[in-house]
Every structure is written in structure tokens, then in C-alpha cells.
Amino acid sequence: MSGAGTDSTKAWPEGGPVVILVEPQLGENIGSAARAMGNFGLSRLRLVNPREGWPNPKAVTFASGADRILENAELFPDLRSALAGVSFVAAATARERGMQKTVLGADAVVAEMAGRIAGGENVALVFGRERTGLYTEEVSLADVILTLPVNPAFASLNLAMAVAVVGYEWFKLASGGALPFQQPDRYPIADKADLFAFFDHIERELDEALFFRSEQKKPVTTRNIRNIFHRVGLTRQDIATLHGMVTALVEGRRTREERTAARLAGERRTSTDDETAD
Template identity: 60%
Template sequence: MPGAGTDKTKRWIEQPGPVVVLVEPQMGENIGAAARAMANFGLGRLRLVKPRQGWPNEKAVTMAAGADRILDGALLYETLAEAVADCSFVIATTARHHDQHKPIIDAVEAAREMAPRVSAGDTVALVFGRERNGLENHEVGLADRILTLPVNPAFASLNLAQAVIVVAYEWFKLAGRDAVREDEPRRSPPVGKQQLGAFFRDLESELDKVEFFRPAEKRETMTINLHNIFTRMELTQQDVRTLHGVIMAIAHGRKGPARGGTLDPQAAEELRGIIADHGAGTVLQERAPVKGLARLLRRNPTEAERTFWTALTNDRRFAGLGFKRQVPLGPHMADLVSIPLRCVVEIVPATETDTARDMRPVRHEWLAARNYRVITIAAADVEKDVKAVLDDLAPRVSAADQA
């Protein structure tokens, strides 16, 4: 005969619901009590992050009082980030706000926000922190919402299972009415924390390259703030793919005719003509150095330059000779230069402006006066047979090395 409210003759309610995540629970009894609370209100998925007393735990089984199926299905993780990697919406329960700009909600509002997402098939997580000190700042940073219960401010700490049962009750009360449905299907599912985490890692890597995180002691705070900006957006998987493409395009150039640059081949040729005019003093009547254009030129090679540079860097005969592309030398820009060899290689295009043609001997004279040897190569020859060009260039560079 069933007793104490547990009736195994009745159907166990199984319906979609949020995942409950317990972060480093201290005692097995608390895990068992939390599982019992989950069973009371139809929550079946439990995830544990590094339980202090190990797992499985007999005390948890005893305290669960029949909610064994929840404990049997519990999943173990090393970090909270791993535990919520597949989740698109995460609510962190904490009595402290952690000075993070996130929406702060109660259990009723949490149920309302979770219901349409769960109904749509999303994986949603309710995260509960350690019994003594709750969640760390970076862990709250993974959440989309902060859930705080209205309690006596002089005694705000709830037992772990008590916190679980309050939130689970509000969830079951709403979900049991099947109240919230989405009218229109979404074009893209919400992003999971794993995909979002990969985006953050790439973003931080690119920001590191430009020394964005300064001063160093503020890096953690700046990183959390960045995470919070994006989590507040409730991004979809397609949103993150688009944002990831934007970041990579800014950092490395878009994929297109220039194969990693920002200009097509014709525009790249025109750019070099403008630079030649600039060096001759016909643009704005000045001959300022063109150092600021070196990076742009390196990212936007012509077809001949790209072909030649790729072949040269893969040819062992030129390994270790120190050749670099688009290096400013005084007011001039060298197509390729080896500073150790004092050797400049120029790729002469099939068509060029009169100014560029007239500037060539002036540039060569300037370089010769500074002990640079100039070797000219026709772009047409490169496009016809780059191997033959390199075969001809190798002994000439070798002569420069010996000199």
C-alpha cells in the first residue's frame, strides 16, 4: 500500500523541462533531497559538477526517498561550462547579483521565460551553486538570467534542496497548464553555450592580438562584460555564425576574389598605380612615406604577386634568406626585399601608368645609392611559368648573397 504520498501504481509524469545543474554540491544528502524535489514537480534531468563527496553516493540514494531514476540518470561534469555547453538558455540562482548587468527575475518569471523555450525543444538549464558560497563570478557570467528569491535579507541563504523545490514548483505550476506556446517556428534554433564559448574564444584571441585587454588586471572583468553583452542578445545559432564571420573578416580579410584581402585583382593593380603617383609627388603635391599602406598591400596582392610569393616561400632555395613582401624603404615600397642580402625583387606589371614607369629608374637609383641590388621580374613571365622564373632568380640571389 502506498504511503507518504508516494504511489508507484500511478504513472510517473515525464514531460519536457529544464535541466537542473548542481555545482560542486557539498553533501550527498543535498543531492538526494534535490532529486526528490525534482521528482515532486516533474523534473527528470540532473547534472552534477564535481560533487565533493564523489559519485555515486549512498547518502544521496537514501535521501532521494524513491527518486532513484533521477540519480541513476545524473550526468557528471568537471566544469559548469561543460555542463551547460549544449544549453541555449541558462538561469543562475544566486542571492548575490555579482555586479553583472543581467536581468534579475524571480521563480515565477523564470518559469515563464523557460516554458516557451522548452516547448520549442531547446535545452534550458537551472544552475544552483555551492551550499556555502554559491556561484563564482565567472560562472554567473555564463547565464542569461539571474534568479533571486524574495527572502529575509537578514537570512537569505536557502538549503540547496529548498531552492530547487521553490523553482521546480513554479515551473510545474505553469508547465502543467501547458500555458505557453510559440506561434511561429524560428528560422534558427538558439545558440548553445558550447558554440557561444567557441565564438568567445576566437573573439578573445583576436582581441589579444591587438592588446585590447589593458590593463592586464582588468582582463577578467572586461571578458565577463563582453560575454554578458552577447548573452543578453539571446542569439540564435545563425546569429553566432554570422558574428563569427564578421570577426574573422575584420581580423583576416573576407574570402573573395583577393583570397583573403579586401580588393579584387584589378583594384589591387589600381592601388599600386595610385601609390606610384603618390611617390612621384603628384597626389596632393607631397611625397609622404607610404608605410601606412604596407599592410593593405600585403593583404591585397595581385595575381602575379600571389603566385610568385607562394612559389618562393615553398622553394627551399630561398629558405632563410629573409625575403618579405611589401616593405617600405624610405619613400618607396618594395614588392619583395631581403634586408640581410640588400636585395629587392620587383614584379613589373604588364600595364602600368606613365608615372609608375617613369618612377622606376628614380627608385632604382635611390635604392642603389643605399647598396640595394634590384632584380626585376615581368608579371607576365610569372603567370606563364613561375618555376622558370624562380630557376632564373636563384643564382642571381645567390650571387647577391655571396657579394
């Protein structure tokens, strides 16, 4: 199942850190974590003794199309065995563990990992149980502690959210922060002749509408109006739209005036007819 913005013709990124989930309790969280991995270019998932067993149909549902990550997920009985072939490990935790170990944020961790991957190393991000996180013994197996600047009064993140935050930092670094698309320049910027013609139009109609109540202040007010439009960076399409808006306002006012005049004339004729009948 593909979501909005998904292009199935694009190749999935290769490489990146291994993501290890230690004793995840719910299939829904495994699936959501896999979805977050897919969003941010991570594809290698290792599961340590998931509580509900494996495979898990709920994980497939919550992965929302990241099926390949689940299909290729590797299962291990404990964290030690899951770290096979890995040379650098970051353990995610929100708690200080009282051990002499470097503590890094997500951006610093992925920068360290990117350099090591470029050098041919295999690296891993380790996330713990939903309720209790990683045990201190498990954290001791890591090279560095990974933590996030969260509200200390409510520091516990959902498992998939934690994976998403770190995955975001990874993909931002790996992609150079390039956004998937930019607003296309469908219309060229208006040239000065277009802009001056619009100024003539709006100033003429404002004058007709008695907007400039003081002849002395009119030059200053006119400059202010022009500067408003100068700051916007109007396109030719914008100018055409603004011309149309001004014209519609003027014609609408004239139409209302004509209708009002016709109604009053009709009322006068009716009044005259009534007087004649009397």
C-alpha cells in the first residue's frame, strides 16, 4: 500500500545503519518503526526476541507499505547475537546510566556513523522496549549513548517516534538536506512596465473612489502603496489577477449604483402614478 507522495519507481537507498529493536512488545510498534525507517532511507532491521513472536500481521498493517523491511528483518534471541558483524553501536536511552560513556545527540551519532560506513564499517542503532527501554547491561554493550533533547518532565518517546527522529537526522545528512521538490516557477516575474501599468490602474481608480482625501498626503500614500507591491515580487499572473480584482470592484460598484438609481427612479414613477390616480 503506497501513501501520498510515494513514487514506487524510485530506488530505495542502500546501506545506512542497522536498526535493532530489543524485545519490542507490540507488532504495531514494529510496523510503525519499519515505516519510519522506510521514510528516511533505512532498510536493515534486526529484531531481538519480539514478545508477540515473528512474523506478526499487525506489523505488516502498521508498516503501511514498508513490507520489504519486514520481509528482510532478521530475528535474534538476544542483543549480543544481534550485534554480530557490527563494529560501532549507539544505544538509545532517555536516562542517565551512571557509566563513563560518550553521550551524543542524533545528529552527532549519524555523522559519526556516516564516516564509519564510508570506511567500510557496519554500525547499528539500538532501541529498547516500549515500557522499560534498554537494560543497563544492554547499554553497556554500546560504544556511545544516543539521547534526544526532550522535555525532562515527559521524556519517554514512542518507539517508532524515536526511530523516526534518528532516521530523519540520518537521511538529512545522507541526502544533503535536499527537499523532494520545490515550488515550480510557472509564471515569470512581472517586468517594470507591467507593474507601472498596474500602478496607473489602481491609482486612477482609487482617485475616482476619493481614496486620496488629502492632496498634500497623496504623494506619500501613493509611494506607500507602490512599495507594498514592490516587496511582494509579483509575477505577470499576479498582475493580471490584480487588474481583474480592481476592475471587478469598480464595475461592481457601478452596477450597484445603477441598480440603486433604477430602483429609486422606479419608486418615483410609482409615487407619481399614485398621485395621478388620486
